[in-house]
Amino acid sequence: MSLLQSYRLRLARQRWRMRAMRKSSELEAVHIRTSRIRDEDILCCATLRNELDRLPYFLKYYRELGIGHFLIVDNGSDDGSTEYLAQQADVSLWSTGASYKAARFGMDWMNRLLSRYGHNHWTLTVDPDEFFVYPFCDSRDLRALTHWLDASSIRSFSAMLLDLYPRAAVGETRYVPGQDPVAATGWFDAGNYTIKRNELYGNLWIQGGVRARTLFTEDPYRAPALNKIPLVKWHRRNVYVSSTHSLLPRGLNRVYDEWGGEKASGVLLHTKFLDVFETKAREEIDRQQHYADGFEYRAYADRLRQRPSFWCDMSERYSGWQQLDSLGLMSRGNWA
Numbered sequence: 001m002s003l004l005q006s007y008r009l010r011l012a013r014q015r016w017r018m019r020a021m022r023k024s025s026e027l028e029a030v031h032i033r034t035s036r037i038r039d040e041d042i043l044c045c046a047t048l049r050n051e052l053d054r055l056p057y058f059l060k061y062y063r064e065l066g067i068g069h070f071l072i073v074d075n076g077s078d079d080g081s082t083e084y085l086a087q088q089a090d091v092s093l094w095s096t097g098a099s100y101k102a103a104r105f106g107m108d109w110m111n112r113l114l115s116r117y118g119h120n121h122w123t124l125t126v127d128p129d130e131f132f133v134y135p136f137c138d139s140r141d142l143r144a145l146t147h148w149l150d151a152s153s154i155r156s157f158s159a160m161l162l163d164l165y166p167r168a169a170v171g172e173t174r175y176v177p178g179q180d181p182v183a184a185t186g187w188f189d190a191g192n193y194t195i196k197r198n199e200l201y202g203n204l205w206i207q208g209g210v211r212a213r214t215l216f217t218e219d220p221y222r223a224p225a226l227n228k229i230p231l232v233k234w235h236r237r238n239v240y241v242s243s244t245h246s247l248l249p250r251g252l253n254r255v256y257d258e259w260g261g262e263k264a265s266g267v268l269l270h271t272k273f274l275d276v277f278e279t280k281a282r283e284e285i286d287r288q289q290h291y292a293d294g295f296e297y298r299a300y301a302d303r304l305r306q307r308p309s310f311w312c313d314m315s316e317r318y319s320g321w322q323q324l325d326s327l328g329l330m331s332r333g334n335w336a
Contacts, residue, residue: 001250005200013248016239019104020111026098027073027109031086034069034117041068042122042142045113047106049075050283051128053276055084056178058128063090065132066142067124071113075100092117107240118234122146125230125244126268131182132159132230133321134266135332148335149233156247157231158255159266160329161224163210164188164318165273169308174275181271187315189213190327193226201246203227203253210310215299224296228268229255264333267324278304 037043044067051058059070070091074082075098085093096109103109114123124142126132134145134157149157164185166173175184193208204227212223228244232252239248246253257263281297281304316323324330 009200009248009250012241013237013239016108016111016241016248017115017237020108020115020239023098023103023108024112026096026103027094027112028096030074030082030093030095032092032094033089034071034092036090037069037117037121039120040143042066042124042146043069043071043118045071045110045118045123045125046128047073047075047100047109048077048081048128049100050077050079050081050280052077052079052081052084053175053177054128054181055081057180059088059091060178061131061180062124064141065137071117073106073109073113075106105243107243111239114234114238114240115236119236121234122149123232123234125232125240129181129271130161130230131269131271132266133269133324133330134159135264135321135325135330135335137266137321145335146231146233152334154263155233156229156252156255157264157266158204158227158229159231159268160193160206161226161228161268161270162188162324162329163270163272165210165310165315167309167311167315170273170304170310171275171278171308181274182269182318184275185271185273186318187311188318189314190316190329191314193329194220198246198253201241201248201253202250203229203246204256205245211296213312214307214310215296215303229253230268231266262331262333264335265331267321267330269318273310 044062072085072091072093074095082095085091100106110125164182165187166185167187173184189210192213193206196205198205205225206227207223207225209226212220216223225245229247230244241248255263281300325332
């Protein structure tokens with residue numbers, strides 16, 4: 001990278017940080033418990049809207065995985081999510097009715113909270129329908145992973161987004177609040193993934209999976225990006241640039257080996273396609289607060305009207321991190 005490009009990225013990082021500070025004025029404190037954050041706590045950060053059904057299992061899963069405190073922005077929920085979260089002793093909660101889209105799909109809010117409360121903490125930034133798995137997660141919690149990362153001088157950890165879907169038609173499998181959503185979905189596409197390198201930021205760009213196969217068949221390059229860097233040893237000067245796909249400083253995006261072999265990596269199990277999905281899709285089409293004014297949600301709605309199931313003969317049933325490791329969708333790298 002040239003000196004000019006490096007200088008421009010430093011300026012861009014400063015702009016994103018200043019923007020996040022301005023956008024923080026949109027956040028109203030609901031119940032702030034950040035004084036309870038301990039130095040060793042791993043923090044989980046999320047932005048959500050109307051996710052009451054998902055929240056009991058989401059919080060349970062990440063508490064058991066080793067999260068010490070949650071930093072959550074509620075973007076105008078009217079289903080009881082705000083009240084439920086305000087009652088949780090390990091949640092600091094902010095609320096806003098401001099535009100999710102105008103806050104760069106919530107990342108301005110996340111950047112500000114991470115800067116203020118995440119400094120020197122390992123932070124995991126996820127959506128309520130994403131469940132982080134990594135090598136040995138069935139026997140080693142996040143503290144074990146982050147201790148190894150610290151000892152290895154690794155500051156960021158990648159996870160590919162893996163879309164899960166039910167075998168039956170979307171909408172037929174009833175989801176009960178508190179249930180593991182992976183059990184309600186559980187199938188995935190094991191192949192058809194493409195990878196390329198983003199020359200500017202240095203991160204890998206991954207596309208494919210069930211959404212490329214079923215929703216973007218004619219134009220797979222419009223399929224959503226699946227590369228994410230959700231786990232980061234945060235410094236107040238860090239910023240997320242595009243969702244959790246890329247960060248600045250640029251070195252945080254080097255989550256793969258350039259000289260051969262593979263770095264350890266994980267997977268985010270994406271459980272979007274529950275029985276409430278069709279209702280959610282219609283709502284988001286009307287709100288137009290997502291990328292390209294909800295283009296992706298319109299594609300979902302059109303596809304589900306024509307054929308309400310994503311399952312095919314090549315679909316694989318999820319059975320654990322070892323399966324994903326053997327398929328090359330995650331890697332244990334040097335962590336053994």
